[in-house]
Amino acid sequence: MSRTHGLISILLFTTSLLLGLTALIIESPYLGLGYGFLIIAGTLGISFFYCAKCPVRLTRCSHIIVGPLTRLFPERQSDQYGKLDYTVVIVILLFLIISPQYWLWNNITLLIGFWTTLLLAGLEINRFVCTRCDNTRCIACKKRT
Numbered sequence: 001m002s003r004t005h006g007l008i009s010i011l012l013f014t015t016s017l018l019l020g021l022t023a024l025i026i027e028s029p030y031l032g033l034g035y036g037f038l039i040i041a042g043t044l045g046i047s048f049f050y051c052a053k054c055p056v057r058l059t060r061c062s063h064i065i066v067g068p069l070t071r072l073f074p075e076r077q078s079d080q081y082g083k084l085d086y087t088v089v090i091v092i093l094l095f096l097i098i099s100p101q102y103w104l105w106n107n108i109t110l111l112i113g114f115w116t117t118l119l120l121a122g123l124e125i126n127r128f129v130c131t132r133c134d135n136t137r138c139i140a141c142k143k144r145t
């Protein structure tokens with residue numbers, strides 16, 4: 001069940017980023033290309049810095065596709081998360097969210113769509129994914145004792 005919500009949250013988050021990408025492409029294809037590169041690099045960055053330390057990444061990843069992406073990287077020593085891991089993920093997410101804001105304000109429909117899907121994704125993750133995820137090393141995991 002958490003995988004269903006994990007999939008829904010990934011689809012919502014992806015939709016949000018694609019709406020941001022659309023706003024940038026309308027302004028300039030080059031800006032869109034740059035943001036598209038950021039989305040891909042950010043996804044790989046999160047997979048490498050965060051998911052590679054997840055004990056369930058290849059078996060029960062709540063977000064279905066992010067964990068298996070770690071197969072692209074060399075094996076990392078699985079360990080507890082540190083400040084650097086959390087900081088990198090937060091910076092990447094903030095960068096992806098903040099980057100298209102200036103251009104989204106030129107298109108109110110895309111702006112509303114971006115924030116609606118983003119907030120719904122956050123709600124899904126907080127209410128239904130983190131509560132059932134088996135990555136007990138993660139600070140957001142509600143199964144941590």
Ligand code: SF4
Nearest residue numbers: 051054057061062067
């Ligand atoms: S469960 Fe979370 S931390 Fe673990 S691989 Fe999936 S997305 Fe990454």
